[in-house]
Amino acid sequence: GxxxxxxxxxxxxxxxxxxxxxxxxxxxxxxxxxxxxxxxxxxxxxxxxxxxxxxxxxxxxxxxxxxxxxxxxxxxxxxxxxxxxxxxxxxxxxxxxIAYVAQDNYLFNETVRENIRQGNPDATDEQIIEVTKKSGCYEFIMQLENGFDTVVGGAGGHLSGGERQRISIARAMLKDAPIVILDEATAYTDPENEAILQNSIRKTGSREDTDRNRTQTFYC
Structure with missing residues (x-):
């Protein structure tokens, strides 16, 4: 290991x-x-x-x-x-x-907001909200008791596997690294949210709005 x-x-x-x-x-x-x-x-x-x-x-x-x-x-x-x-x-x-997202990602015993901000400590709250919408986790976050200020528990234990995974993908997207590696990163995601994620990842990979040679995405 x-x-x-x-x-x-x-x-x-x-x-x-x-x-x-x-x-x-x-x-x-x-x-x-x-x-x-x-x-x-x-x-x-x-x-x-x-x-x-x-x-x-x-x-x-x-x-x-x-x-x-x-x-x-x-x-x-x-x-x-x-x-x-x-x-x-x-x-x-x-x-x-590099931004690397595995099947099982560690979340800190902090709020949802601060776990996502790990991808970019300088990110604004508005940028965090935007990336959660792109990664398909904004709605479930807003349904949590304290929304973005909900503490996820040790290793994210207060969230389901799929919820932890989507927060990890949002964190990777916020990092905005030029190379994104998804290692079975949608394993716990339901079909509807997986489609949202894949569409967002394709946009990140193509970078049609910036430099086509900048970004690539790698699935396993």
Missing amino acids: ILEQPELERPEKSKSVPKDNSVTLEDVRFGYHDKEILHGVTMELKAGTVNAIVGPSGSGKSTIAKLIASLWDVDSGSIKIGGVDVKEMSLADFNRK
């Missing part, structure tokens, strides 16, 4: 600046418990695109997502953003590039 992996070694200052937001895997191998899961994976995810990896359970989809998000390091091969190996980027620069 994640806790069994060694601490990531990254420079304090990035050695190079990525030329764009493309993601490239080159001959990536990875395994744990002496069992190799990925056997020389090579792929290119171009900037300004929406990509999906599909396959049966246990085929390595989530492993690839976690490696791109630098939750783990590859055993061999490389992962590059804009031609720069992620191992040559500072954690601060890398984290500005």
